[in-house]
Amino acid sequence: MSLIKNPKNTGGRDRLPCISHTIVPFLCLCLFLFFLSLAINVFIKDSLAQEIKDTLIDERIVTGTGRIVNENIALARNNAISQAFSKALEGYLIQRIGPHDMANNFQRLDEEILSKTKEKIQDYQIISEFKTDRYVRILMKVRVNKAIFEKELEKMKLSEFDTIQIGVLLLVSEKRENLPAIYWWGDPAHQTSLTQTELFLSQALEKNGFRVISRPFFPPQKSYDESMLHVTLTNEAAAKWGQLLSAQIVIAGEANLYETSKASVFFKAIKVMDGTVISQSYREGALNSNLTNNQTAIELAINNWANDAISYIIETAQPTQKAVNRIFIKIEGLKELREFLYFKAFLRTNFPEIQSVLEKSLKKDSVKVSVGVKGDSKGLAEKVLNHPKRPFSFEINELSDQGFTLVIK
Numbered sequence: 001m002s003l004i005k006n007p008k009n010t011g012g013r014d015r016l017p018c019i020s021h022t023i024v025p026f027l028c029l030c031l032f033l034f035f036l037s038l039a040i041n042v043f044i045k046d047s048l049a050q051e052i053k054d055t056l057i058d059e060r061i062v063t064g065t066g067r068i069v070n071e072n073i074a075l076a077r078n079n080a081i082s083q084a085f086s087k088a089l090e091g092y093l094i095q096r097i098g099p100h101d102m103a104n105n106f107q108r109l110d111e112e113i114l115s116k117t118k119e120k121i122q123d124y125q126i127i128s129e130f131k132t133d134r135y136v137r138i139l140m141k142v143r144v145n146k147a148i149f150e151k152e153l154e155k156m157k158l159s160e161f162d163t164i165q166i167g168v169l170l171l172v173s174e175k176r177e178n179l180p181a182i183y184w185w186g187d188p189a190h191q192t193s194l195t196q197t198e199l200f201l202s203q204a205l206e207k208n209g210f211r212v213i214s215r216p217f218f219p220p221q222k223s224y225d226e227s228m229l230h231v232t233l234t235n236e237a238a239a240k241w242g243q244l245l246s247a248q249i250v251i252a253g254e255a256n257l258y259e260t261s262k263a264s265v266f267f268k269a270i271k272v273m274d275g276t277v278i279s280q281s282y283r284e285g286a287l288n289s290n291l292t293n294n295q296t297a298i299e300l301a302i303n304n305w306a307n308d309a310i311s312y313i314i315e316t317a318q319p320t321q322k323a324v325n326r327i328f329i330k331i332e333g334l335k336e337l338r339e340f341l342y343f344k345a346f347l348r349t350n351f352p353e354i355q356s357v358l359e360k361s362l363k364k365d366s367v368k369v370s371v372g373v374k375g376d377s378k379g380l381a382e383k384v385l386n387h388p389k390r391p392f393s394f395e396i397n398e399l400s401d402q403g404f405t406l407v408i409k
Contacts, residue, residue: 057122058144060206061199062087065137076136077129085117085124088142091206092149113152120148139199166314168205169213169247171238172197172267173231173254181231181254184215185241188224197255197265200299204306205251208314213247235268235275242272249278249313255298261287263297265305269313278316279309327377327401332366333394333408340367342391343406347371350389351380377403 064084066076093109113120122143129138173183174195184192194202194215202212223244227237233252242250253267262284269279285301295303334340347357355372373380381396381404398405 058088058092058146060088060091060142060144061127061139061194062091062142062203063137063139063199065135067135068131068133073131073136076131077138080129080136080138081124081126081140082117084138084140084142085121086114087203088144089114089117089120091203092144092146095206095209095211096149097153112155113149120145166210166249167213167247168210168249168251169242169245170198170201170215171233171241171250171252172201172265174198174257175254176257177259183231185233186229186231188229195255196257196296196298197302200296200302201251201267201306204302204310208306208310210249210310213245235270235277238268238270239272239275242270247272253280255301257298261297263301265298265301267305267309269309271316279312281305281309283308325373325376327371327373327380328368328403329371330366330368330398330403330405331408332405334365334367335408339392339408344369346387346389346391347384350387351383353380371403377401 062084064080064082064087066079066081066083068076093113122145124143125141127139127141129136131137171183171185172195173181174197175181182192182195198215205212224240227234228240230237232254233241235252238250238252242248248271250270250272251267252270253265255263255265257263263286264282264284266282267280268277270276271278283301283305285295285297285299285304287295287297287300331340331343344357347354351373353374355374356370357372358370371380378399378401381399384390384406385394385396393409394406395409396404396406
């Protein structure tokens with residue numbers, strides 16, 4: 001019997017498929033998947049770069065004042081905003097390169113960076129404003145684009161400058177006449193607005209190169225004890241807050257505001273390492289008709305305190321920081337932001353000799369970080385490479401005294 005069937009008898013149901021009918025759809029599917037994969041890869045890289053770029057933003061609370069000339073309120077308001085922009089840029093720059101290098105390069109910095117404010121402002125928000133017959137005054141949240149700053153500093157050969165930043169935690173209460181004192185640490189889990197005292201004290205400290213630690217908003221966990229919740233803290237309790245929030249110095253004390261013309265402050269600077277008081281002083285601020293810069297009484301009191309106390313705090317606190325070396329780690333092969341965040345947390349939580357980890361520059365698949373470490377580059381590289389809790393597999397290349405490159409496998 002013949003095994004070959006006649007297609008005429010089967011209606012063509014057993015006819016062999018045509019090759020062109022199967023290959024073409026398959027090729028179309030392969031091309032579609034290829035371009036889809038390419039698009040996803042580009043999207044992921046762009047998203048990673050954008051997300052990392054978002055971490056390179058410095059947010060500051062600043063004030064600005066514009067004088068009203070010929071009843072032109074709009075112009076005064078614009079001048080107040082411009083002044084606030086300048087304060088934000090100056091504050092970040094001093095914190096970034098330090099007062100010494102700021103002074104040595106002031107003319108170039110003013111001409112090439114500080115005079116061009118708008119392009120370095122990511123965005124801003126006006127929190128509050130008021131006007132008198134003479135001026136408009138505003139309180140603003142300004143976000144500085146650090147990425148643009150770094151590019152311009154690199155052009156000026158200042159990109160590798162790093163001030164030794166002292167982390168400061170504010171534990172200062174504010175009390176107005178006939179009202180209870182306001183202080184955030186009484187209920188740490190409850191988010192509250194910045195007081196005037198915190199605002200002006202932060203500005204005075206950041207202006208001198210300190211890093212003011214953001215106020216915490218804690219979940220209801222047993223991370224603090226009863227002694228840390230009182231309005232008036234003992235030196236020991238204040239030091240506990242500093243340890244909890246990785247501060248080197250705690251500024252503790254109180255501010256009293258009497259109507260609008262007088263204020264006083266009493267602040268103690270406490271070294272977190274051993275709980276000792278390195279500075280304490282009482283200062284007053286009183287407004288009179290001779291003042292022409294539109295300061296508030298509390299701002300004047302804080303500035304009077306800062307003029308005397310801050311230089312002494314720097315001199316006392318700096319020796320504990322001088323053993324810290326600054327090295328640079330370049331991370332290559334990143335596929336998503338989560339990998340970088342995992343590695344950053346890995347450095348901070350597993351190596352007690354590391355004092356700080358700061359993002360310095362970025363590309364689509366790599367990030368460069370500046371690491372403050374008590375030790376050298378080679379010792380840290382060996383510990384990182386052999387640590388059992390590595391967040392992912394990697395190898396280390398280009399090892400030198402200045403740092404190393406970490407390549408994700």
